[in-house]
Amino acid sequence: xxxxxxxxxxxxxxxxxxxxxxxxxxxxxxxxxxxxxxxxxxxxxxxxxxxxxxxxxxxxxxxxxxxxxxxxxxxxxxxxxxxxxxxxxxxxxxxxxxxxxxxxxxxxxxxxxxxxxxxxxxxxxxxxxxxxxxxxxxxxxxxxxxxxxxxxxxxxxxxxxxxxxxxxxxxxxxxxxxxxxxxxxxxxxxxxxxxxxxxxxxxxxxxxxxxxxxxxxxxxxxxxxxxxxxxxxxxxxxxxxxxxxxxxxxxxxxxxxxxxxxxxxxxxxxxxxxxxx
Amino acid sequence: xxxxxxxxxxxxxxxxxxxxxxxxxxxxxxxxxxxxxxxxxxxxxxxxxxxxxxxxxxxxxxxxxxxxxxxxxxxxxxxxxxxxxxxxxxxxxxxxxxxxxxxxxxxxxxxxxxxxxxxxxxxxxxxxxxxxxxxxxxxxxxxxxxxxxxxxxxxxxxxxxxxxxxxxxxxxxxxxxxxxxxxxxxxxxxxxxxxxxxxxxxxxxxxxxxxxxxxxxxxxxxxxxxxxxxxxxxxxxxxxxxxxxxxxxxxxxxxxxxxxxxxxxxxxxxxxxxxxxxxxxxxxxxxxxxxxxxxxxxxxxxxxxxxxxxxxxxxxxxxxxxxxxxxxxxxxxxxxxxxxxxxxxxxxxxxxxxxxxxxxxxxxxxxxxxxxxxxxxxxxxxxxxxxxxxxxxxxxxxxxxxxxxxxxxxxxxxxxxxxxxxxxxxxxxxxxxx
Ligand SMILES: Nc1ncnc2c1ncn2[C@@H]1O[C@H](COP(=O)(O)OP(=O)(O)O)[C@@H](O)[C@H]1O
Ligand SMILES: [Mg+2]
Numbered sequence: 129x130x131x132x133x134x135x136x137x138x139x140x141x142x143x144x145x146x147x148x149x150x151x152x153x154x155x156x157x158x159x160x161x162x163x164x165x166x167x168x169x170x171x172x173x174x175x176x177x178x179x180x181x182x183x184x185x186x187x188x189x190x191x192x193x194x195x196x197x198x199x200x201x202x203x204x205x206x207x208x209x210x211x212x213x214x215x216x217x218x219x220x221x222x223x224x225x226x227x228x229x230x231x232x233x234x235x236x237x238x239x240x241x242x243x244x245x246x247x248x249x250x251x252x253x254x255x256x257x258x259x260x261x262x263x264x265x266x267x268x269x270x271x272x273x274x275x276x277x278x279x280x281x282x283x284x285x286x287x288x289x290x291x292x293x294x295x296x297x298x299x300x301x302x303x304x305x306x307x308x309x310x311x312x313x314x315x316x317x318x319x320x321x322x323x324x325x326x327x328x329x330x331x332x333x334x335x336x337x338x339x340x341x342x343x344x345x346x347x348x349x350x351x352x353x354x355x356x357x358x359x360x361x362x363x364x365x366x367x368x369x370x371x372x373x374x375x376x377x378x379x380x381x382x383x384x385x386x387x388x389x390x391x392x393x394x395x396x397x398x399x400x401x402x403x404x405x
Numbered sequence: 406x407x408x409x410x411x412x413x414x415x416x417x418x419x420x421x422x423x424x425x426x427x428x429x430x431x432x433x434x435x436x437x438x439x440x441x442x443x444x445x446x447x448x449x450x451x452x453x454x455x456x457x458x459x460x461x462x463x464x465x466x467x468x469x470x471x472x473x474x475x476x477x478x479x480x481x482x483x484x485x486x487x488x489x490x491x492x493x494x495x496x497x498x499x500x501x502x503x504x505x506x507x508x509x510x511x512x513x514x515x516x517x518x519x520x521x522x523x524x525x526x527x528x529x530x531x532x533x534x535x536x537x538x539x540x541x542x543x544x545x546x547x548x549x550x551x552x553x554x555x556x557x558x559x560x561x562x563x564x565x566x567x568x569x570x571x572x573x574x575x576x577x578x579x580x581x582x583x584x585x586x587x588x589x590x591x592x593x594x595x596x597x598x599x600x601x602x603x604x605x606x607x608x609x610x611x612x613x614x615x616x617x618x619x620x621x622x623x624x625x626x627x628x629x630x631x632x633x634x635x636x637x638x639x640x641x642x643x644x645x646x647x648x649x650x651x652x653x654x655x656x657x658x659x660x661x662x663x664x665x666x667x668x669x670x671x672x673x674x675x676x677x678x679x680x681x682x683x684x685x686x687x688x689x690x691x692x693x694x695x696x697x698x699x700x701x702x703x704x705x706x707x708x709x710x711x712x713x714x715x716x717x718x719x720x721x722x723x724x725x726x727x728x729x730x731x732x733x734x735x736x737x738x739x740x741x742x743x744x745x746x747x748x749x750x751x752x753x754x755x756x757x758x759x760x761x762x763x764x765x766x767x768x769x770x771x772x773x774x775x776x777x778x779x780x781x782x783x784x785x786x787x788x789x790x791x792x793x794x795x796x797x798x799x800x801x802x803x804x805x806x807x808x809x810x811x812x813x814x815x816x817x818x819x820x821x822x823x824x825x826x827x828x829x830x831x832x833x834x835x836x837x838x839x
Contacts, residue, residue, distance in 0.1 A: 204729070206725070206728065206729065209724075209728060209734075211652060234731050234732070234733050235731070236731075237728065237729060237730065237731035238730065238731035241729065241730060242725075242729035242730075243729075244722065244725060244726070244729070246722060248720075248722035248723065248725065248726040249726070250723065250726060250727070250741060251723070251745065260727075260730065260732075260740070261730040261731065264730075264731065264732055264736055264740075265731060311726070314726075314730060315729070315730060317730075318730055318731060
C-alpha cells in the first residue's frame with residue numbers, strides 16, 4: 129500500500145488527534161471544525177473536520193443516512209429552519225464564522241447557493257424564477273439589468289438557447305433536467321461563491337445527468353461546488369475532492385483519485401468497491 | 406433458508422383460475438353497486454327535499470291582482486286643490502278602493518258584507534294609489550283602471566291553496582267571496598303577476614306585502630362585518646401559527662382550543678355576544694354589526710383551520726427553494742408559500758361564510774329575531790337575516806306565509822349554491838400550480 133504524499137497537507141495542527149487526514153487540499157474556501165449536529169437527542173454528525181477547496185468540486189459520498197445532507201445543510205445554515213436541529217463546532221467561510229450571531233443568514237445564503245435533490249422551480253415564469261433572487265437582494269435596479277442577469281445566468285447554466293423564446297412560460301413546465309438547470313441558474317443569478325448540490329441528478333435520466341455534470345465542470349472555473357451524490361461514478365467523474373461519511377462521522381477525505389484508487393480506511397474501500405452502502 | 410423452502414415447499418404460483426378471477430370481479434361490481442346505491446339514496450332525499458320546497462314555494466313568486474276602476478275623487482283627495490304633498494300623502498285612499506269595489510258590486514248593501522268586500526283587496530293597495538298621486542297629481546279628478554294586490558286569502562284561494570270543496574264554515578274564504586271572485590274573474594279583473602314585492606320589500610304582517618329584501622340586506626351587512634373581522638384575523642392567525650409561532654406548550658394549547666372552538670354549538674356564541682357585546686359594551690340590539698361580530702367569532706376557527714391546512718399543503722420544496730437563495734423567512738412565506746395557499750384559504754373562508762349565512766341560533770340571542778319592517782340602511786339599524794326570516798315566517802299563522810317560507814328557503818339556497826360554486830371555481834382555477 130502506498131502512503132499519502134504529504135506535500136500539500138493542510139491539517140489543522142493539534143486538533144482532535146487528527147482523526148481525519150487532509151490530503152491534497154487547495155486553498156480552503158470553507159472549513160468545518162469539530163462539527164456536531166443533533167436532531168433533538170439523536171446525533172447525526174460527529175466531530176466532522178473538513179476543508180472545502182476553493183474553485184473545486186468536493187463530493188460527499190457515503191451510505192444513506194450517514195449525514196451527507198445534514199453536513200451540506202450546515203454550510204448554508206439551512207438546518208436553522210429544522211425544528212430541534214442543533215449545530216455545534218465552527219464553520220468558517222473565508223475565515224469568517226458563519227454561525228456568528230452577528231452574521232446575517234440571508235446574506236450567507238446569497239453567497240452559498242443550494243440546489244436540491246428534486247428540481248424545485250417556483251410555480252412562476254422562467255424569468256421570474258431567475259429574477260427573484262436578484263430582486264430580493266437588490267442587485268438589479270433597472271429592468272435592463274434584470275434582463276441581463278437572467279440571460280447570463282441561463283447562459284451559464286446552459287439553458288438559454290432552450291428557453292430564450294419562452295421566458296414567460298412557467299418554470300414547472302420544463303423537463304426534469306431543464307428544471308434542475310433552471311434551479312442552478314436561479315442559484316447562479318445571485319452570484320454566489322459556493323453552490324451546494326444535494327444529489328442533483330438522482331431524479332434525472334443519464335443524458336440530463338451528463339449535461340449537469342458538464343455544467344458543473346464549467347462552473348468550477350468560477351465557483352466552489354459541494355455535491356452530495358450516491359453515485360460513485362459521478363463522484364469520480366466530476367469531483368476533485370471526495371469525502372466519505374459513515375454513520376455520522378467523516379471517515380476519510382482527500383483527492384478523488386486517491387480516494388478511489390487508494391483508500392486508507394477499509395470502510396471507504398468497502399463502500400467504493402460496493403461491499404456495503 | 407430461502408433455498409431450503411424453495412426445495413421443500415410446494416411451488417407457489419398466483420391462482421389465476423377463472424372462478425377466482427370472476428369472484429374478484431364480482432366483489433368489485435358489488436362494491437360499486439353499494440356505492441352507487443348510497444349516492445342515489447342521497448340524491449333522492451335531496452331531490453325530495455328540494456322538490457317539496459319548490460312545490461310549496463314557487464307560488465310565492467306570483468301575486469294575484471284585482472283590477473279596480475278607481476275614481477280619483479278631488480273631494481276625497483285634495484278638497485281645497487292645494488296640491489300640497491302633505492295633503493296628498495295624508496288623504497284617505499282606502500275610501501277610493503272601497504268605493505270602487507262597491508261600484509263593481511252595487512247589490513251588496515249590508516255593512517258587514519261591504520267590509521268583507523273591500524277586504525278582498527290588500528290593505529297595502531291604498532299605498533299604491535297614494536304613490537300614483539304623489540308621482541302624478543294630475544290624476545286627481547280622473548278615473549283609472551288600476552291593478553291592485555288582492556288580500557292574502559284571496560291570493561291563496563286563486564292559487565288553489567284554499568279549496569272550494571271544503572265546507573264553508575271551515576274555509577277562510579267564504580262562499581260569497583268566492584262568488585265575487587268568480588264574477589271578477591269572468592270580467593277579466595283577476596290576474597296573476599310576478600311578485601316583485603317579494604324581492605323589494607321588508608317584512609310585513611300582511612303576507613302579500615312581505616318581502617325578503619330586508620332580510621337579504623340584513624344578511625349582506627352582517628356577513629360583510631363577519632368577513633371584515635374574520636378574514637384578516639383568521640388568515641393572519643393561520644400564517645402566524647403555521648409559519649412563525651414557536652412550537653411549544655402554549656401554541657399546542659392554542660391549537661387545541663381553536664379546534665374546540667370550531668365545535669362549540671353556535672348558540673353559545675350568541676350568548677357570549679349577548680353578555681359581552683350587548684350587556685357589557687352596550688352595542689345596539691338586533692344590529693348587523695353585533696350579528697357580524699358574533700358570526701365572526703364562529704367563523705374564525707373555520708378560517709384558521711382551513712388556512713393552516715392550506716399552508717401545510719404547500720410543498721416544503723417551495724419554501725426551501727426560496728430560503729436557499731437567501732429569501733428571509735418572511736419573504737419566503739409572503740412571496741411563495743402564502744400565494745400558493747391563498748386559494749385554499751379563500752375556499753375555507755367562503756365555506757365559513759356560507760355557514761355564517763345559514764346560521765340563525767346565535768342571532769336570536771342578540772335580538773335579530775325582532776319583527777322589522779324597514780329595510781336596514783346601515784350596520785347599526787335593526788335588521789334580521791335570511792334564516793331568521795325563514796324562522797319568523799314559518800312561525801306565522803297565515804296560510805300565505807307557508808309559501809313565503811319555502812320561497813325564502815329557495816333564495817337562501819340559491820345564495821349558498823352561488824357561494825359554494827365560487828369556492829369550487831377558486832379551487833379549480835388555482836389548483837396545483839406547482
Ligand atoms: N429533519 C430531521 N429530523 C430528524 N432527523 C433527521 C432529519 N434529517 C435527517 N435526520 C437524520 O439524520 C441522519 C442523517 O440524515 P441525512 O443527512 O439526511 O443523511 P444522508 O443525506 O447522508 O442520506 C439520519 O439518521 C436521519 O434519520
Ligand atoms: Mg440526503
